[in-house]
Amino acid sequence: MRIKASLEKVPGGFMVIPMFLAAIINTFAPGLLRIGGFTEALFVDGVFPFMSFVLLATGAQINLRNAKTALAKGFTFLLIEFVIAAGLGLLAYLLADSNGLFFGLAPLAILAAMTSNNGLMYLAIAKQYGKNDDVAAFGIMALNTGPLLTMVALSIFGTLGFTNGLISAMDLIGVLLPSVIGILLGNLDEEMRELLGKGVNALIPFMAFSLGMSINLEAILKGGLSGVILGLLTVFLIGAVVYLVYKALGWNPIIGFSTATTGGNAVATPAAIAAVAPIFADTADIATVQVAAAAVTTGIVMPVIVAFLFKRGEKSHNDIRKLRKKNKKIS
Numbered sequence: 001m002r003i004k005a006s007l008e009k010v011p012g013g014f015m016v017i018p019m020f021l022a023a024i025i026n027t028f029a030p031g032l033l034r035i036g037g038f039t040e041a042l043f044v045d046g047v048f049p050f051m052s053f054v055l056l057a058t059g060a061q062i063n064l065r066n067a068k069t070a071l072a073k074g075f076t077f078l079l080i081e082f083v084i085a086a087g088l089g090l091l092a093y094l095l096a097d098s099n100g101l102f103f104g105l106a107p108l109a110i111l112a113a114m115t116s117n118n119g120l121m122y123l124a125i126a127k128q129y130g131k132n133d134d135v136a137a138f139g140i141m142a143l144n145t146g147p148l149l150t151m152v153a154l155s156i157f158g159t160l161g162f163t164n165g166l167i168s169a170m171d172l173i174g175v176l177l178p179s180v181i182g183i184l185l186g187n188l189d190e191e192m193r194e195l196l197g198k199g200v201n202a203l204i205p206f207m208a209f210s211l212g213m214s215i216n217l218e219a220i221l222k223g224g225l226s227g228v229i230l231g232l233l234t235v236f237l238i239g240a241v242v243y244l245v246y247k248a249l250g251w252n253p254i255i256g257f258s259t260a261t262t263g264g265n266a267v268a269t270p271a272a273i274a275a276v277a278p279i280f281a282d283t284a285d286i287a288t289v290q291v292a293a294a295a296v297t298t299g300i301v302m303p304v305i306v307a308f309l310f311k312r313g314e315k316s317h318n319d320i321r322k323l324r325k326k327n328k329k330i331s
Contacts, residue, residue, distance in 0.1 A: 007205070014201075015124035015208040016303050022212025023296070033213065043209055050207035052178050054123065055142050057196040059182025062136040070133040073251060074140025077259045080242050081144065085114030086153040088237075099283075104226040106287035108150075108270050108280050113230050113294040114238060115149035116266035117141065117259050120211060121299065124204055125258040125306060134255050135200075139179035141259070150269050154277070211264050215296060227293025234294060235260045235301050254309045261298040266291050 007013035022043070025032055033043045062070050089111040092102035100106065119141050126134040143149070186193035239260030246256030267288060274284035 013124070014128070014204045015118075015121045016299070018205045018209040019121075019212035019215070019299065022209040023215040023217055026213045026215060027217040030216075042206065044213045046206060046210035047214070050203050050210065051120070051142075054120075054200055054203060054207065055139060055178035056182035056185075057200045058123070058135055059139045059179035060186030060193045060196040061132055062139060062179075062183050062186065063193075064183070064187050067133075067136070069251075070136035071140060072249075073133060073246075073256075074137035076245060076249070077137070077141060077242055077256070078143060078149075080245060081115060081117065081238055081259070082149055082153065084238055084241065085111055085149070086156060088114065088233075089153060101283065101286075104224075105230055106270070106283040106290060108273060108283055109227075109230060109287035109290035109294070111150045111153055112266045112269035112273075112287065112291045113262040114234050115153060116144050116263040116269065118261035118263045118295070118299060119144075120204065120208055121261055121302070122258050123200070124208070125303075126255055127201065127204070129310065130252060130255045134252065139182070142179065143176075144263075150273060154273070214264055214267075216292070217296060224289075224293070227290040228297050230290055231262060231294035231297025232301065234262055235298050235305070239302070239305070254306060254313065257309065258302060258306050261302050262291065262295040264295050267295060 007017055034040050089107050092105060092107035092110050096102050096107060102110075119138055122141065123135065123138045126138065182196065186196065237260075239257045242256040242259055243253040247253035270280070270284045270287035270291060274280045280287075
């Protein structure tokens with residue numbers, strides 16, 4: 001039974017398939033694996049320990065001699081994502097109706113969904129189809145883990161200040177430190193870089209499964225059409241811009257498009273913001289279900305589009321090769 005080969009046939013299959021298998025289990029039999037001990041630790045509670053190791057291991061892949069491209073790719077994506085999310089979030093906040101909604105969408109949901117991507121899914125696709133610097137860029141993209149960028153966006157346009165402990169130096173250090181340690185290990189010892197790189201491949205399916213155990217597919221129903229629309233906006237708006245920018249810079253635009261998702265951990269962002277900013281308390285609940293629906297929607301739609309783009313690219317390359325062979329025969 002060729003499980004690995006089957007997973008590799010799907011773009012990001014090492015991430016997508018285990019995650020949705022777990023989401024199905026969590027939706028219809030949530031207590032099945034929540035039995036304590038090592039079982040629950042591995043299959044339910046493993047996201048953050050696994051992700052911490054992945055940050056360290058991917059950091060080790062950053063060779064300081066040629067890290068310029070990896071850093072450029074990571075920060076380019078973060079900048080594009082942040083500008084789009086902050087701009088649209090601000091517009092939604094200013095034009096919100098009496099219920100605090102913008103065409104049915106909570107401004108807080110827009111910010112939370114668009115400032116946090118599913119880094120694990122990106123990593124799976126980058127490992128499968130990208131270069132080493134695409135994989136290494138994951139260490140920079142991890143800055144959008146949690147509510148950090150949402151808080152920064154709210155602070156910038158004056159809804160929140162830099163008070164109440166919203167953004168502390170320790171928040172930033174907590175995200176960056178595993179990657180920094182990884183960079184040091186990988187650059188001090190090539191064998192450590194190789195060892196840690198192999199570990200990432202083995203962890204992705206288990207990390208994805210653990211993440212899926214936090215996703216309930218009913219979120220699409222509860223989030224309704226508005227949550228689905230938010231997910232589609234995230235995929236097509238952010239995805240299209242990153243695709244075009246990556247293409248203009250000579251990078252793989254399809255890998256760029258795979259950044260256009262909403263991370264599952266973004267579901268907790270509305271509640272975290274509302275806890276310190278009561279102005280968002282009235283829309284925190286609907287924002288939460290909309291973000292959850294967006295996370296599920298982007299997790300379904302983005303891999304399908306990436307698969308289509310890769311197949312189209314392969315077909316174009318094959319057509320060019322055939323045309324070149326034909327021209328050689330004629331000449």
